[in-house]
Amino acid sequence: MTAPSRPAPIPGRPALRLAVVPTPQPPLEPRPALSLVQPGRAVPRPVPRPGPRPVLGTPGRDEFGPVLCGRADLPPASGTARRLVTTTLEALTGRRPIAQVQPLTSPGVYAALSAGRRPRWCAEGTSPVIVGRVRVSEPVDGVAEVSAVAHRDGRAHAVAARLEGIDGRWRCTALQIG
Template sequence: MSAPVVPAPEPLRRLHLTVVPALHPALDGPAVPLVDPATPPPRPPHRPGPRPGPPGVRRVPVDPFGPAWSVRADLPDPRAAGRTLFTTALEALAGRRPLSQVQRLTTPGVHAALVRGRRPAWCTSGTAPLLLGPVHVCEPVDGVAEVSAVARRGGRAHAVAARLEGVDGRWRCTALSIG
């Protein structure tokens, strides 16, 4: 048996440095600030309804029989809640389970939009399994979680995202986007 032929290594090439002249002359003078210190920062958009209070302080609901905001310490893991929401919603849109099963996870407005809305074609067509990637979580305010994931079906990737708010000790979806 003969020994394998090993190609000879290529010789090293020398690097050449080329100096390119600047197209614009250098700025002379003081730097211009990008933010005007006299202008106040923009206010966050108003979120209607009562907001969760400071951490560790329980709010007394105005309506003792209505829903009450929950602080993060009173809520379960948002990643697991997001995975359950995405799985249930996508399977319901694909026709593998009734849409009524999504109702307990969403607000009435989100559920109504799912019922009367058009179902994405990638959810309803084909028999390929629906795979959900890892769920990413961002918690901008105490008692609020924004979750997102990538759903794959038939070699195509689709984004899914939701806003979860803590109400009565559990997460409820107040906004859902399925791309």
């Protein structure tokens, strides 16, 4: 292999030279790494900060409107969560009437579901919706957060909901279908 040829110098101009100039900064010295966790001590965990929860109503009082319930007054959330996700998706795909979702949802969620807007993947296609594993987390007494995956036509879609204990049963107060 031959060495690259240098360009011919231009007459009347001096040839260029490379000169290394020392910098005026002191040389970098390695510093010890900053340790955020001390050896032998557990890593501190952040304090969980769940969303605001209204004060629970007392069932003995003469009150109008819904009464919030604690975990001891409610059935297991997993059964209600699976029934909610399955019933809602079947209603959005047209396999069951939307009125069957009403006992499981709050008035605002039911109004949004019955407004006619639905995800495109629910409106199109004829294959059935298969609900995968439904996960339930209870961050606060009387509140359950639900996540599930629905499969249709070989694609996966996320479903998330918030259940609150109202009048001795779980009701969906927020629902998001992706």
